Amino acid sequence: MSSSSLSLNEESIVNVHRLSCLYAVFVPLTALCLVMSFSPSHGQVAADGKDATVFLADRHKNRGIECSGCHQESPPKQKPQGIICMGCHGDYSKVAEKTSKLTINPHDTHMGELDCNQCHKGHQRSVNVCNQCHTFNMKVP
Numbered sequence: 005m006s007s008s009s010l011s012l013n014e015e016s017i018v019n020v021h022r023l024s025c026l027y028a029v030f031v032p033l034t035a036l037c038l039v040m041s042f043s044p045s046h047g048q049v050a051a052d053g054k055d056a057t058v059f060l061a062d063r064h065k066n067r068g069i070e071c072s073g074c075h076q077e078s079p080p081k082q083k084p085q086g087i088i089c090m091g092c093h094g095d096y097s098k099v100a101e102k103t104s105k106l107t108i109n110p111h112d113t114h115m116g117e118l119d120c121n122q123c124h125k126g127h128q129r130s131v132n133v134c135n136q137c138h139t140f141n142m143k144v145p
Contacts, residue, residue, distance in 0.1 A: 013077035059125070059126065059127055059128065059129070059130075060124055060125060060126050060130060060145055061074075061126040061127050063145065064126075073092075074088055074089075074126065074136040083121050083125075083126060084121070084126075085119060085120075085121070086118075086121065089120040089121075096117040098110060099111045107140075108134070108140050108142065110134060110142065110144070113134065115134075116135065117135070122142060123144045130144040132144050132145060
């Protein structure tokens with residue numbers, strides 16, 4: 005039956021049905037995406053061999069580092085730059101030395117010295133920038 009032959013009431017019912025079908029799919033998928041994006045990656049081991057089941061900010065907090073250890077303002081308005089990370093973790097060559105035993109050293113690549121927060125995310129799941137072109141099975145803390 006074409007929509008031009010439907011009465012206004014019948015057309016409203018059809019539209020409500022279409023919307024309910026859309027919501028029946030959209031809402032659960034949206035909820036699943038939100039849960040996946042905010043939940044830590046349980047049981048994974050990070051590139052440095054440490055626990056990657058919590059966000060980086062949580063790992064810092066669990067080690068007694070306050071927010072002000074990385075963020076310069078309260079409340080934070082932006083993510084800290086890599087120079088802040090290097091204050092505790094050392095310069096890029098020192099970090100590359102720490103990860104030198106990995107099959108692929110993420111801190112000694114053809115991409116040069118990326119800013120730390122290209123891969124390492126404080127309050128969300130970190131990403132492996134190398135995997136934009138390559139396929140390395142490596143978890144980023």
